[in-house]
Amino acid sequence: MSFNDIIGQEKAKELLLRSIKENKISSSYLFWGKEGVGKKFTALEFAKAINCLHPGEDFTSCENCYSCSKINKLCSPDLNIIEPVKNTISIQQIRDLQHQLNLKPLESKRKFYIIDRAEKMTEQAENCLLKTLEEPPPKVIIILICQHPGYLLPTIISRCQLINFTTLKSVNLKRIISTLKKKDLDDEKLELICRLARGSVGKALNLISKKEYLKKREEILNLLISISPKKYDLLSFNRIKDFFSGTDDQLEEAIEIMLFWYHDLLFIQELPIHRYLFNIDKLSILQEKSKIYSLKRLKNILEYLGQIKELIERNINKQLLADELYLKLVGEDGD
Ligand SMILES: [Zn+2]
Known part of the structure; x- marks a missing residue:
């Protein structure tokens, strides 16, 4: 080097x-x-x-x-x-x-x-x-x-x-990661990891080495896909509550995955280009799901997800945070 x-x-x-x-x-x-x-x-x-x-x-x-x-x-x-x-x-x-x-x-x-x-x-x-x-x-x-x-x-x-030092462009990040990790990454997975890593080599390598990360992401996305505005359902509510009863690190990871998902739903409504999407492997589902969300609801969800870390640091009861988040996801529009 x-x-x-x-x-x-x-x-x-x-x-x-x-x-x-x-x-x-x-x-x-x-x-x-x-x-x-x-x-x-x-x-x-x-x-x-x-x-x-x-x-x-x-x-x-x-x-x-x-x-x-x-x-x-x-x-x-x-x-x-x-x-x-x-x-x-x-x-x-x-x-x-x-x-x-x-x-x-x-x-x-x-x-x-x-x-x-x-x-x-x-x-x-x-x-x-x-x-x-x-x-x-x-x-x-x-x-x-x-x-x-x-x-x-x-x-x-x-x-x-x-x-x-600027954030790496996706193409440069891909060049670095494919040089460092040639073998076990197919093109599709490489593309996905680079998007989720948001221009950080360290983050990309971390995502690759944490084998369970993509599995966990899949679980969380399946849950989010199953949730629809104004459709309260006890099973999904309990699953959201589960995330909030784990460790702070696990919760932080889950929140980030959620942030990426709702960011994509918002983006896909606003812009026809897909360059800025995180979850590129879920494009057709994103396109479908984005139709049932109002802009106001998506902005509210994103704003709340962005605040959760700070609220946890202020020792706000985590189960209350879970209730509030679920309300943002399925409650009346803009609640
Ligand atoms: Zn020398």
């Missing part, structure tokens, strides 16, 4: 390669964009390109030298990856980083510190890191990775060069 293997992030790639070419490398970067679009991969490729002992004419890494192979194995002493521990990056982790910072690189041109999921830094950790970003030691490059700059202190953002 090298810089040339980064797919779909042409702008980020060009900016970083140009900074190497013109020798205008910043001391701190913020790579931001959705999960699974290649931010960490690019950070590692950037480190490799800069520290490579025999870079190519286009300034990309050789992949064979001592430095490249050590970074590929993630065992270079000059490459440090800081990740959340129990969902938090603590001030102690940043202090440890600062301790090492002033030591010269052991065997590379530059030392790299990659702070993955930087939005998990506590406020104290961020303030502590700020001191380093304000007075960066020589030969050190800090790359913060996060989903959106808005999650970080403005003072942190102002010290970094921001590089945006």
